[in-house]
Amino acid sequence: MTTPTEVPRTVGVFLFEGFEPLDVFGPVQMLGALRDQFHVVMLGPEAERPVTSSLGQRVLADRAWDDAAPLDIIMVPGGQGTRVEVANARLLTAVRRHAETSELVTSVCTGAAILAAAGLLDGRRATSNKRAFAWVQSQGPAVEWIAEARWVEDGHYVTSGGVAAGIDMALYLIARLHGTELAEQLASRLEYRWNSSASDDPFAAYQGLV
Amino acid sequence: MTTPTEVPRTVGVFLFEGFEPLDVFGPVQMLGALRDQFHVVMLGPEAERPVTSSLGQRVLADRAWDDAAPLDIIMVPGGQGTRVEVANARLLTAVRRHAETSELVTSVCTGAAILAAAGLLDGRRATSNKRAFAWVQSQGPAVEWIAEARWVEDGHYVTSGGVAAGIDMALYLIARLHGTELAEQLASRLEYRWNSSASDDPFAAYQGLV
Numbered sequence: 001m002t003t004p005t006e007v008p009r010t011v012g013v014f015l016f017e018g019f020e021p022l023d024v025f026g027p028v029q030m031l032g033a034l035r036d037q038f039h040v041v042m043l044g045p046e047a048e049r050p051v052t053s054s055l056g057q058r059v060l061a062d063r064a065w066d067d068a069a070p071l072d073i074i075m076v077p078g079g080q081g082t083r084v085e086v087a088n089a090r091l092l093t094a095v096r097r098h099a100e101t102s103e104l105v106t107s108v109c110t111g112a113a114i115l116a117a118a119g120l121l122d123g124r125r126a127t128s129n130k131r132a133f134a135w136v137q138s139q140g141p142a143v144e145w146i147a148e149a150r151w152v153e154d155g156h157y158v159t160s161g162g163v164a165a166g167i168d169m170a171l172y173l174i175a176r177l178h179g180t181e182l183a184e185q186l187a188s189r190l191e192y193r194w195n196s197s198a199s200d201d202p203f204a205a206y207q208g209l210v
Numbered sequence: 211m212t213t214p215t216e217v218p219r220t221v222g223v224f225l226f227e228g229f230e231p232l233d234v235f236g237p238v239q240m241l242g243a244l245r246d247q248f249h250v251v252m253l254g255p256e257a258e259r260p261v262t263s264s265l266g267q268r269v270l271a272d273r274a275w276d277d278a279a280p281l282d283i284i285m286v287p288g289g290q291g292t293r294v295e296v297a298n299a300r301l302l303t304a305v306r307r308h309a310e311t312s313e314l315v316t317s318v319c320t321g322a323a324i325l326a327a328a329g330l331l332d333g334r335r336a337t338s339n340k341r342a343f344a345w346v347q348s349q350g351p352a353v354e355w356i357a358e359a360r361w362v363e364d365g366h367y368v369t370s371g372g373v374a375a376g377i378d379m380a381l382y383l384i385a386r387l388h389g390t391e392l393a394e395q396l397a398s399r400l401e402y403r404w405n406s407s408a409s410d411d412p413f414a415a416y417q418g419l420v
Contacts, residue, residue, distance in 0.1 A: 021239050022235055022236065022239035024235070025231045025232055025234070025236075025267075026232065028265065028267065029232035032231070032266070032267075040265065042267060055238065056242070056250065057235075057238065057252060057269060058269065058270040059268065059269055059270075060260055060268040060269075060270070129401070130401065131399060161401050162399075163239065163400040163401050163402065164377075164400055164401050164402035164403075165401045188413060189341060189372075190374055191339070191340065191371050191372040191373050191374050191375045191413045193403070193405065195403065202403075203398060203401045206398045
């Protein structure tokens with residue numbers, strides 16, 4: 001089902017009204033800084049129109065969600081806007097269609113609720129934001145939700161915990177595709193202490209989930 | 211010199227062509243998530259015009275740099291664009307004028323080079339990105355540059371190390387203004403492990419500076 005992959009891989013980030021800024025720009029910083037390996041594209045309801053984050057910042061979309069140009073990696077962020085977008089048939093259809101041909105399908109935070117609502121996580125293991133975990137679970141009753149995890153990988157799906165967890169997942173994607181050394185070098189260059197263990201998650205306990 | 215402060219404080223982020231995305235959206239996520247305490251405004255060359263990051267994402271400015279509306283906190287990010295902007299008289303004048311009346315003047319990464327080029331750091335202690343440290347030093351020969359520091363506070367100036375260090379500095383600003391407990395709660399809510407010690411910086415050694 002996956003298309004042959006050329007480097008740089010195209011990473012499509014699905015913006016929607018009320019996306020969480022760090023969910024987007026943590027992974028975008030990590031992947032985008034490796035220009036030879038990744039090319040990041042911002043997708044929105046309409047090309048060349050601004051999409052407003054949960055905190056008010058406006059980011060222009062490069063392409064529309066349903067633009068047919070292929071994506072190697074899909075990234076769905078979370079944020080307050082997911083509460084509305086899980087019922088947005090146009091967004092869910094676009095995510096589903098891209099997921100059929102992309103090499104990796106990823107989410108940060110409550111972005112997993114959108115993947116779940118699209119039916120993509122049924123029968124799979126996944127994680128999400130720990131503070132909104134019960135709501136996310138309600139969007140995918142057939143998903144095996146893992147509360148205590150920084151990120152969870154199942155086949156070509158990689159879902160991360162809340163907000164800052166997306167940075168660690170992005171570094172894991174780099175390690176998976178290009179080796180741990182490059183991920184570690186990049187983290188040090190960007191003065192980031194990578195939490196490189198998928199199972200090391202104190203925030204599930206913090207939110208009373210374990 | 212500082213104006214009386216009302217809460218929420220207005221945080222003005224100075225965007226310019228080639229700003230580093232995480233330098234901006236790390237601190238914006240931390241401060242902006244506390245709506246009762248902070249109101250974040252994006253400043254750019256022109257109001258309502260997009261500013262393109264070093265990695266290609268376009269963010270709309272809410273106000274122009276030289277808009278006279280007061281700012282309680284100034285935040286100057288870094289990025290490749292600083293190489294050009296240290297010679298941009300209009301930007302330096304705007305930063306200087308806002309710095310005269312604002313409660314706190316902060317920078318992330320090579321944003322310190324802009325504060326230095328504006329003459330604001332002369333005789334003060336400051337830090338910056340560790341990878342571009344020599345270049346930043348050249349922009350402020352009268353600044354006491356501290357290589358090994360996650361962030362440095364001197365009076366109402368707070369400068370941070372590179373890229374991800376801005377997140378830790380933003381949490382410190384929250385702790386300074388509203389107490390450590392709120393900063394720690396926010397970090398846990400956003401699933402972020404705060405590096406809460408200003409002097410704990412492994413990246414100066416990584417870049418051979420100490």
